[in-house]
Amino acid sequence: xxxxxxxxxxxxxxxxxxxxxxxxxxxxxxxxxxxxxxxxxxxxxxxxxxxxxxxxxxxxxxxxxxxxxxxxxxxxxxxxxxxxxxxxxxxxxxxxxxxxxxxxxxxxxxxxxxxxxxxxxxxxxxxxxxxxxxxxxxxxxxxxxxxxxxxxxxxxxxxxxxxxxxxxxxxxxxxxxxxxxxxxxxxxxxxxxxxxxxxxxxxxxxxxxxxxxxxxxxxxxxxxxxxxxxxxxxxxxxxxxxxxxxxxxxxxxxxxxxxxxxxxxxxxxxxxxxxxxxxxxxxxxxxxxxxxxxxxxxxxxxxxxxxxxxxxxxx
Amino acid sequence: xxxxxxxxxxxxxxxxxxxxxxxxxxxxxxxxxxxxxxxxxxxxxxxxxxxxxxxxxxxxxxxxxxxxxxxxxxxxxxxxxxxxxxxxxxxxxxxxxxxxxxxxxxxxxxxxxxxxxxxxxxxxxxxxxxxxxxxxxxxxxxxxxxxxxxxxxxxxxxxxxxxxxxxxxxxxxxxxxxxxxxxxxxxxxxxxxxxxxxxxxxxxxxxxxxxxxxxxxxxxxxxxxxxxxxxxxxxxxxxxxxxxxxxxxxxxxxxxxxxxxxxxxxxxxxxxxxxxxxxxxxxxxxxxxxxxxxxxxxxxxxxxxxxxxxxxxxxxxxxxxxxxxxxxxxxxxxxxxxxxxxxxxxxxxxxxxxxxxxxxxxxxxxxxxxxxxxxxxxxxxxxxxxxxxxxxxxxxxxxxxxxxxxxxxxxxxxxxxxxxxxxxxxxxxxxxxxxxxxxxxxxxxxxxxxxxxxxxxxxxxx
Numbered sequence: 001x002x003x004x005x006x007x008x009x010x011x012x013x014x015x016x017x018x019x020x021x022x023x024x025x026x027x028x029x030x031x032x033x034x035x036x037x038x039x040x041x042x043x044x045x046x047x048x049x050x051x052x053x054x055x056x057x058x059x060x061x062x063x064x065x066x067x068x069x070x071x072x073x074x075x076x077x078x079x080x081x082x083x084x085x086x087x088x089x090x091x092x093x094x095x096x097x098x099x100x101x102x103x104x105x106x107x108x109x110x111x112x113x114x115x116x117x118x119x120x121x122x123x124x125x126x127x128x129x130x131x132x133x134x135x136x137x138x139x140x141x142x143x144x145x146x147x148x149x150x151x152x153x154x155x156x157x158x159x160x161x162x163x164x165x166x167x168x169x170x171x172x173x174x175x176x177x178x179x180x181x182x183x184x185x186x187x188x189x190x191x192x193x194x195x196x197x198x199x200x201x202x203x204x205x206x207x208x209x210x211x212x213x214x215x216x217x218x219x220x221x222x223x224x225x226x227x228x229x230x231x232x233x234x235x236x237x238x239x240x241x242x243x244x245x246x247x248x249x250x251x252x253x254x255x256x257x258x259x260x261x262x263x264x265x266x267x268x269x270x271x272x273x274x275x276x277x278x279x280x281x282x283x284x285x286x287x288x289x290x291x292x293x294x295x296x297x298x299x300x301x302x303x304x305x306x307x308x309x310x311x312x313x314x315x
Numbered sequence: 316x317x318x319x320x321x322x323x324x325x326x327x328x329x330x331x332x333x334x335x336x337x338x339x340x341x342x343x344x345x346x347x348x349x350x351x352x353x354x355x356x357x358x359x360x361x362x363x364x365x366x367x368x369x370x371x372x373x374x375x376x377x378x379x380x381x382x383x384x385x386x387x388x389x390x391x392x393x394x395x396x397x398x399x400x401x402x403x404x405x406x407x408x409x410x411x412x413x414x415x416x417x418x419x420x421x422x423x424x425x426x427x428x429x430x431x432x433x434x435x436x437x438x439x440x441x442x443x444x445x446x447x448x449x450x451x452x453x454x455x456x457x458x459x460x461x462x463x464x465x466x467x468x469x470x471x472x473x474x475x476x477x478x479x480x481x482x483x484x485x486x487x488x489x490x491x492x493x494x495x496x497x498x499x500x501x502x503x504x505x506x507x508x509x510x511x512x513x514x515x516x517x518x519x520x521x522x523x524x525x526x527x528x529x530x531x532x533x534x535x536x537x538x539x540x541x542x543x544x545x546x547x548x549x550x551x552x553x554x555x556x557x558x559x560x561x562x563x564x565x566x567x568x569x570x571x572x573x574x575x576x577x578x579x580x581x582x583x584x585x586x587x588x589x590x591x592x593x594x595x596x597x598x599x600x601x602x603x604x605x606x607x608x609x610x611x612x613x614x615x616x617x618x619x620x621x622x623x624x625x626x627x628x629x630x631x632x633x634x635x636x637x638x639x640x641x642x643x644x645x646x647x648x649x650x651x652x653x654x655x656x657x658x659x660x661x662x663x664x665x666x667x668x669x670x671x672x673x674x675x676x677x678x679x680x681x682x683x684x685x686x687x688x689x690x691x692x693x694x695x696x697x698x699x700x701x702x703x704x705x706x707x708x709x710x711x712x713x714x715x716x717x718x719x720x721x722x723x724x725x726x727x728x729x730x731x732x733x734x735x736x737x738x739x740x741x742x743x744x745x746x747x748x749x750x751x752x753x754x755x756x757x758x759x760x761x762x763x764x765x766x767x768x769x770x771x772x773x774x775x776x777x
Contacts, residue, residue: 005352006351006358022357022358022361023357023361023364023365026351026357026358026361026362026365027361027365029350030347030350030351030362030365033350034343034346034347034350036343039369041370041371083582176370176371179370182335185369185370186337186339186340186369188369189343189347189365189366190364190365190366190368190369190370190374191365192371192374197434
């Protein structure tokens with residue numbers, strides 16, 4: 001069941017608890033239609049991995065995840081011969097059987113340990129395959145992926161070619177810590193996920209922390225945007241906004257005052273030096289602005305009320 | 316021209332700007348275009364971007380080229396069909412909308428600010444036109460687009476304030492300062508409307524020109540942006556750490572790793588069927604770094620030094636010197652201080668190089684350097700100089716520099732000025748270039764390439 005339009009994908013992802021930006025939904029839609037993998041890049045914590053999870057929920061497919069790390073090799077990613085089992089079998093049948101029979105026997109699928117890539121290929125049901133942090137592996141591993149990504153097949157010397165029974169949706173994520181090879185990029189659609197716009201982030205926060213009062217949510221998003229403007233080692237991402245929103249719900253905060261901000265600062269900023277910078281720059285501004293903002297928000301609500309009544313009269 | 320031909324021309328322009336687009340990418344692009352509606356701009360643009368631009372840098376170039384290409388295509392078509400806007404430039408004043416004298420600048424400014432804050436593109440475009448009309452009234456137009464854009468921006472009093480607002484009256488409601496991005500977006504509208512007016516006036520498309528190097532560089536001048544520095548350093552570190560793996564392979568001089576071979580042989584019953592090789596280690600040179608810290612190049616120098624020191628485990632030994640008129644060793648400062656800010660403060664305060672005149676004296680610097688390290692220099696040492704080679708009219712003393720280069724194995728010169736400015740004015744880089752390899756280095760990208768070249772495993776045993 002391939003989706004019919006990008007809007008459908010966006011709606012589906014929303015249902016699965018992921019608010020996709022227009023371009024994200026569009027690329028996901030293209031990937032499903034064209035059967036191409038998506039290469040997702042962006043700063044940490046903007047929802048690259050979450051996108052894969054949401055896609056799997058939306059498409060109602062199993063998520064097969066391969067977490068990459070330095071030194072990951074075929075044996076861990078693709079398949080490995082279960083040689084202990086093979087040895088046992090040989091010993092068990094040592095007497096009487098010829099070599100040919102044994103050889104055919106022990107290099108069969110019964111002795112294959114399927115690793116994530118193999119599982120994704122061999123699955124009866126279509127899956128979503130997430131290859132997380134591909135930039136952590138070395139180039140040989142990337143090269144090995146090429147066959148899988150373009151033709152959805154794997155060649156195992158002893159068995160021959162294994163083709164995908166179903167077409168998986170493939171997502172690769174990267175933190176851009178290393179330039180990926182051209183060959184890999186050529187096979188993928190490219191999606192750059194960045195920090196969302198204020199409005200978009202507000203929606204995301206509302207979705208994940210619906211109990212948070214509206215004014216506080218708006219204030220939170222504004223403060224986060226302010227913090228991102230500073231020179232930080234690790235600017236807060238969406239994940240941090242959501243954590244902070246949840247923390248504020250737990251605390252029952254009515255407004256983000258300088259005091260609340262200071263006590264919850266460690267949720268959004270995670271470097272010691274960054275903590276100082278943020279406390280210094282934003283904390284002060286919050287203290288001065290909170291009174292002004294109260295006046296402004298009061299003015300705004302009254303304006304809204306007027307506009308509402310005007311509309312009612314017009315209608 | 317048919318539609319596919321247009322897309323191909325667009326791809327050609329991207330290639331001309333250095334985006335690698337293969338035939339397979341183009342096939343993908345057309346396949347993707349087959350799946351989206353073209354009536355809205357967003358899906359069309361994103362479908363092309365997802366298939367053609369495959370890195371953040373490429374995406375930046377893509378956006379710039381996309382704007383330029385389709386703007387020109389639309390204007391060209393309008394010219395051909397003779398479409399003119401009512402009240403375009405030349406007939407303003409007769410038309411109510413563009414009556415410049417009636418526009419109140421303060422009022423306009425308020426509206427512009429609001430539109431920018433709200434990110435309302437349509438309003439920004441309209442206001443840009445109003446601003447241009449009002450500005451044209453005042454008769455300050457220079458005819459050069461870039462200059463006019465900046466003049467209009469200034470006359471509207473639009474500024475981004477990165478340092479946070481400093482207000483005389485702290486009780487007044489402090490409006491959020493505009494970010495650099497927001498101002499830039501409005502400038503883009505200004506530029507486009509100016510260009511449109513120009514095309515209408517001259518009835519011809521101006522010749523298309525390649526993107527400016529500076530447009531393509533990182534948005535905010537990477538050498539000043541501390542956060543960018545940290546990110547670059549982190550990435551460089553990880554890239555260098557994995558570099559050894561890339562060149563691993565069965566080269567002639569590869570050494571067998573006995574331990575790993577034995578371990579692997581366990582799977583085959585103790586018979587070493589598969590040989591394991593030692594990875595080739597990246598070269599770990601011994602570094603002598605000399606950095607000019609006179610005001611013109613400070614930020615570049617300190618940035619460069621911190622990058623090198625963050626990577627100190629990639630080098631066998633490293634000594635750094637800074638100079639203005641005299642030379643001073645700062646190796647300790649970097650060992651002591653961890654943060655970039657503290658280092659630059661320490662250097663500007665206690666390095667003892669901020670001498671009377673504050674002008675660089677290269678001749679003296681070479682002599683002092685040679686005095687201090689001549690005995691330590693040997694063919695496996697690498698000397699790196701970072702400076703703009705502007706001698707302020709003093710003796711370049713190239714022969715002393717030649718002697719340094721002769722004693723050291725390799726000598727590099729990094730010049731933080733674009734190559735265009737080399738050897739103009741008091742820049743004497745040509746005198747030094749004969750003895751060393753000179754690189755320009757004013758984007759993080761160039762710096763990264765240089766550091767990579769520095770640590771690349773040598774081909775000969777070494």
